[in-house]
Amino acid sequence: AQKITQTQPGMFVQEKEAVTLDCTYDTSDPSYGLFWYKQPSSGEMIFLIYQGSYDQQNATEGRYSLNFQKARKSANLVISASQLGDSAMYFCAMRDQFSGGYNKLIFGAGTRLAVHP
Amino acid sequence: DGGITQSPKYLFRKEGQNVTLSCEQNLNHDAMYWYRQDPGQGLRLIYYSQIVNDFQKGDIAEGYSVSREKKESFPLTVTSAQKNPTAFYLCASSPGTSVETQYFGPGTRLLVL
Numbered sequence: 001a002q003k004i005t006q007t008q009p010g011m012f013v014q015e016k017e018a019v020t021l022d023c024t025y026d027t028s029d030p031s032y033g034l035f036w037y038k039q040p041s042s043g044e045m046i047f048l049i050y051q052g053s054y055d056q057q058n059a060t061e062g063r064y065s066l067n068f069q070k071a072r073k074s075a076n077l078v079i080s081a082s083q084l085g086d087s088a089m090y091f092c093a094m095r096d097q098f099s100g101g102y103n104k105l106i107f108g109a110g111t112r113l114a115v116h117p
Numbered sequence: 118d119g120g121i122t123q124s125p126k127y128l129f130r131k132e133g134q135n136v137t138l139s140c141e142q143n144l145n146h147d148a149m150y151w152y153r154q155d156p157g158q159g160l161r162l163i164y165y166s167q168i169v170n171d172f173q174k175g176d177i178a179e180g181y182s183v184s185r186e187k188k189e190s191f192p193l194t195v196t197s198a199q200k201n202p203t204a205f206y207l208c209a210s211s212p213g214t215s216v217e218t219q220y221f222g223p224g225t226r227l228l229v230l
Contacts, residue, residue: 004159035218043205045160045221091159104150104175105219107159 002027002096004108011113013082020067021077021111023092033095034075035105036066040088048090051075082115089113119144121222123208128227130195130202138193138225140208149191150209150219153177160207166191167213195227203229 003026013019025034036048051059051066059066067076079086092108121142130136142149148167152160162175166185180199185191191210195202205226209219 037221043207043224043226045207045209047218047220050218093159104162104165105160107161109157109159 002029002032002094002106004092004094004106006092006108006111008111009109011111013079013113013115015084015115015117016081018078018080019082019113021079021090021092021113023075023077023108025073025075025092025094027073027094027096029096034066034068035093035095036064036075036077037091037093038086038088039091039110045091049077079113084115084117087113087115121208121210121220123206123222123225125225126223128225129230130227131230133197135194135196136227138195138206138208138227140191140193140222141189142191142208142210142220142222143189144210144212144220145188146210146220147188147213148211149185150211151175151181151183151191151193152207152209154205154207154224163193163206202227 005024032053034051038046049059049061049064049066051068058068063080065078089110089112091110093105096104096106124139150165151163154160161177163181164183166172172183172185182194207224208222211219
């Protein structure tokens, strides 16, 4: 069965430094997509970045990049130049083939990131 | 501004009562979703709808019901059959079935009195 694992319940980083949030996944589907979302204390889920399983290059969006290692089934999020506003929960998610051909997202348990001044 | 709105922000339910959570989107998206989030956990899919007048159960549909009479609206009813409804409920939408990107509303926190 498809599964997302985030092994870091919490992470600390100094402001302006880079941080890597880990995500490993398990799927037998050759076609899949991986997502990262940010959830601040307000609760809203904010889409950050997407990586398709057939994409040749690692995805980047501003200060966010996805370190995609297909053979190791990992899709780590790298945040460069951390800011105080980056403090939040971060969720890794994977597109899962649902019955009837529809897709759904399955989520990991999340990592809480705290950025210190 | 395009986006997804959810109301109310907080909702209190009495024992044996049905309550309805509102979700509206003006993104012209075909697909809409309801998720439940318990403290310290990720999201779990309750129901989803790919088109108007069609919806499918997710992983934890028991005790919940939905309707999709309009493209813009996907209300979720938490029935009295849901014995542990206290949670944070998030509504999302995506352009279509590809789920390349789901966009989320601000959420509704449901508490039982």
